[in-house]
Amino acid sequence: MKVRTVSFEALQRDKRRARKRDELRLARGEVTPEQLQAENSLIPLNANIRILNLRETMERYYGK
Secondary structure (H helix, E strand, C coil): CCCCCCCHHHHHHHHHHHHHHHHHHHHHCCCCHHHHHHHHCCCCCCCCCCCCCHHHHHHHHHCC
């Protein structure tokens, strides 16, 4: 399997391009802000998220 590497500059350029495209779609009325947020969201708005052990999770992210 061939691995593709991407430079930081290329990632930034792609992000700027995506933001501009999103701005244009909003300005044209093609999508609402809510629709755009849902499209760009990693986790869907209606997702149920369960934290089984809050203490362990807090310690993992914030230390003891």
